Amino acid sequence: MSRELIDLYSDTQSQPTSQMREFMARASVGDEQQRLDPTVNELCEKTAALLGKEAAVFLPSGAMCNHVAIKTHTNPGEEIILDKTAHVRHFETNSYAVVSGVGLNTLSGDRGVYSGDQLKEAVRANDNHMGISSLMVVEQTTNLGAGKIWSLEQISEVTSTARDYGLKCHMDGARLMNAVVASGVDAKLYSRYFDSVWIDFSKGLGAPVGAALAGSREFIEKAWRYKHMLGGAMRQAGIIAAGALYALEHHIDRLAIDHENATMLANLISDIPGLDIWPVETNMVYFDPTALGTTADAFGKKLLKNGLKCSTIGRQEVRMVTYLDISKQMIIKASEIIRQTVEETLSE
Ligand SMILES: Cc1ncc(COP(=O)(O)O)c(C=O)c1O
Secondary structure, eight states, X not given: OOOOOEEOSOGGGOOOOHHHHHHHHTOOOOOGGGTOOHHHHHHHHHHXXXXXXXXXXXESOHXXXXXXXXXXXXXXXXXXXXXXXXXXXXXXXXXXXXXXXXXXXXXXXXXXXXXXXXXXXXXXXXXXXXXXXXXEEEESSBTTTTSBOOOHHHHHXXXXXXXXXTOEEEEEETTHHHHHHHXXXXXXXXXXXXXXXXXXXXXXXXOSSOEEEXXXXXXXXXXXXXXXXXXXXXXXXXXXXXXXXXXXXXXXXXXXXXXXXXXXXXXXXXXXXXXXXXOOSSSEEEEEOGGGTOOHHHHHHHHHHTTEEOEEETTTEEEEEOOTTOOHHHHHHHHHHHHHHHHHHXXX
C-alpha cells in the first residue's frame, strides 16, 4: 500500500491551486522589460499600496530582492548590520560580497531579533581602518528564529538607532504577511520604518514564482538597473505575476490556518519526552531532539523513512513548516509519526 509523504520541509513546497492556475492562464501579458506587462504592473501597484510605498518592482525570487536592495543601498567596501541567523548571511551564496562588494557585521539577537543597543555597539566608528556601516537588515519573520515576529516597538527602536547613525533600513519580508496576519498589525505599519521592503509570493502565499521589492520611486528606479544587471528583467512575466496577484487576493487571510496548524502540531507533540520545542508564533515548528541521543539530521532521516519530510538546521534543530496544502489531518498524522520516531529512537 502506498503511503502519502507529509511534506513539512518548507512553505516553498506549496502547489498552485487549480483556481490560481486558471487565473494565471487567463493573464494579459506584455514585455515586462519595457514595463509593458499589464499584469506585472498591476501586481507592482498593489504590492506598493499594500506596503505603503511609492513603487515596487517584480523580481523572480526573494533572494534577488535582497541582492538588488543591497546593491541599490550600498557601495563596495561598506558593511551591512544584521542578525547572525539572517538568510542574507547563510543562504544567498554570499552574494552581498560578490554582487555588492560589502561585508557583514553580525549581531547575536534573540531568535533573530536584535536591539537598538546591539546595533549601536556594532556601528563602525569613523576610522579609516574600518568598513563603513551603511545598511541594516531586519528579517520579518525570522526564518532561523522559528518564525518569530519583530514587534512594532522593536522595529521602531532599531530603525531609530539606525537613523541616528545614518544607516539605510531594509526589511527582508519573505514572511511579512505571516507577521501581519498573526499580529493583526497592518503591513504598512511594519514597512513605514524601512527604505525598502519586499514580500515573497512563493512561500505561504502559495504562488509558484516571484517576489516584489518596494520603496520610494527613486529607489525603485535605481533598483531597475540592478534587476537588469542580474538578469531579472523578464518578458511575458504576467503569467507568473498573475499567480502572485491571485495570492494577494485570496491567500493572505488564510495564513491564520497555517499558524493554527503549527500551534496544533507543537501542542500535539508537547508531552513527548526528549523534544525541546521552541515557542511557535507563526507557521514554523522548531524542536531540538538531541536529548534523545540523536542529531537533528539522523532524526530527520528517520522521520522521512516513516513518511514525514522536514528540514534540519545545523546539528540540533528540526524545522517543520505549515502551508496551504497541509491539512489538520496531516498535522495529526505528522504528530503520530514524530511520536513513533521518538519511541524507535529511544528503543535503539
Ligand atoms: C527569510 C528569507 N529570506 C529570503 C529568502 C529567499 O527567498 P526565495 O526562495 O524566494 O529566493 C528566504 C527563502 O526561504 C527566506 O526564508
